[in-house]
Amino acid sequence: MGDWRLSVNRRIKAWGWSEQKVEAGCLTVFKIEIFAGGYCSKHIHQRKSNGFIVEQGKMRVSVWDGNGVSSDVILTPTSGCFIVPPNVPHRFNSDVGCEAFEIYFKQEGEEEPLSEDIIRYSIGGLWK
Numbered sequence: 001m002g003d004w005r006l007s008v009n010r011r012i013k014a015w016g017w018s019e020q021k022v023e024a025g026c027l028t029v030f031k032i033e034i035f036a037g038g039y040c041s042k043h044i045h046q047r048k049s050n051g052f053i054v055e056q057g058k059m060r061v062s063v064w065d066g067n068g069v070s071s072d073v074i075l076t077p078t079s080g081c082f083i084v085p086p087n088v089p090h091r092f093n094s095d096v097g098c099e100a101f102e103i104y105f106k107q108e109g110e111e112e113p114l115s116e117d118i119i120r121y122s123i124g125g126l127w128k
Helices: none
Strands: 010-013 016-024 027-034 043-045 049-057 059-064 070-075 081-084 090-094 098-105 118-120
Touching (some): 049 070, 049 090
Antiparallel strands (some): 049 081, 059 090
16 A cells, blocks of 8 residues: 655655645645554544545544544445544544545635644554
8 A cells, every 4th residue: 555656745644644736715625644553633623524545545533422432433445434523523544544535524715724723632653
């Protein structure tokens, strides 16, 4: 798994990498690779929905309800798209590694950069 060609758009993350592929209107799409054992921070997006489509491997998305109770959704290449609404705490991880598309949906008229929309409750990394 993994295409290691260098790209000026690729950003190395604690859990793998992400590379922006599309930004058009209300939609921003990133190609991501989560290394085996990788996990992102638990976080929310204040005004953006966050979608995931798995291309290869398997991804777990954990979401927390208003009472702090978590539930997990397992995504594979046949799962379709899973969308986390704004202000819902979530985190993704992969035990086996994963290539996926991460999609952000802006609300109409919103101009705020992605980096200013996120609130993190933890940090990401790799499980040992």
